[in-house]
Amino acid sequence: EVQLVESGGGSVQPGGSLRLSCAASGFTVSSNYMSWVRQAPGKGLEWVSVIYSGGSTYYADSVKGRFTISRHNSKNTLYLQMNSLRAEDTAVYYCARGYSGSQNWGQGTLVTVSS
Amino acid sequence: DIQMTQSPSSLSASVGDRVTITCQASQDISNYLNWYQQKPGKAPKLLIYDASNLETGVPSRFSGSGSGTDFTFTISSLQPEDIATYYCQQYDNLPPWTFGQGTKVEIK
Numbered sequence: 001e002v003q004l005v006e007s008g009g010g011s012v013q014p015g016g017s018l019r020l021s022c023a024a025s026g027f028t029v030s031s032n033y034m035s036w037v038r039q040a041p042g043k044g045l046e047w048v049s050v051i052y053s054g055g056s057t058y059y060a061d062s063v064k065g066r067f068t069i070s071r072h073n074s075k076n077t078l079y080l081q082m083n084s085l086r087a088e089d090t091a092v093y094y095c096a097r098g099y100s101g102s103q104n105w106g107q108g109t110l111v112t113v114s115s
Numbered sequence: 116d117i118q119m120t121q122s123p124s125s126l127s128a129s130v131g132d133r134v135t136i137t138c139q140a141s142q143d144i145s146n147y148l149n150w151y152q153q154k155p156g157k158a159p160k161l162l163i164y165d166a167s168n169l170e171t172g173v174p175s176r177f178s179g180s181g182s183g184t185d186f187t188f189t190i191s192s193l194q195p196e197d198i199a200t201y202y203c204q205q206y207d208n209l210p211p212w213t214f215g216q217g218t219k220v221e222i223k
Binding site for chain 2: 035037044045046047050058059060061094099100101102103105106107108
């Protein structure tokens with residue numbers, strides 16, 4: 001059974017850093033397109049970043065230069081390193097496998113950026 | 116970046132009604148479009164991919180159509196369990212893979 005479990009969320013002050021993790025089971029992270037999508041409280045979905053199976057990475061303009069997506073193949077885990085956090089980064093962050101059919105999503109982890 | 120304009124932002128319909136949501140891309144995205152359902156406090160669920168393909172296990176009352184810049188999502192007969200917010204997302208060529216603003220569907 002495919003499962004994605006996010007962790008690492010929490011409260012942080014503006015300018016701080018957090019690293020989100022997405023532990024995968026039932027499939028191989030490095031063989032799939034893996035994405036991060038976020039949702040601010042009461043708002044819509046916002047695509048954040050993707051890492052291709054070949055290793056290419058892409059980011060939304062709103063996080064470019066501050067966030068880094070990566071994966072650890074032996075741990076079968078996806079990461080999102082978030083630096084220089086801003087209040088507007090407050091959201092539930094979801095990891096997802098795939099970009100078209102046969103997708104899987106985690107349950108999300110909440111990041112709150114506040115002083 | 117490609118912008119996705121989804122409408123309406125909300126709608127109210129009766130059980131059994133046909134419900135239609137539209138999504139317009141700012142440029143040609145071929146058929147690279149997903150439709151998602153999201154219920155409160157839950158992760159999004161993929162319903163339709165490649166504009167018109169039904170994800171495995173999704174009821175056949177859900178359907179999608181369109182190509183190029185104009186797309187339509189339809190619930191043929193609204194059920195109480197369909198109360199949710201629906202989003203389109205384009206995944207044409209290179210990211211960013213943008214979402215529409217969402218459509219909240221309620222029962223009248």
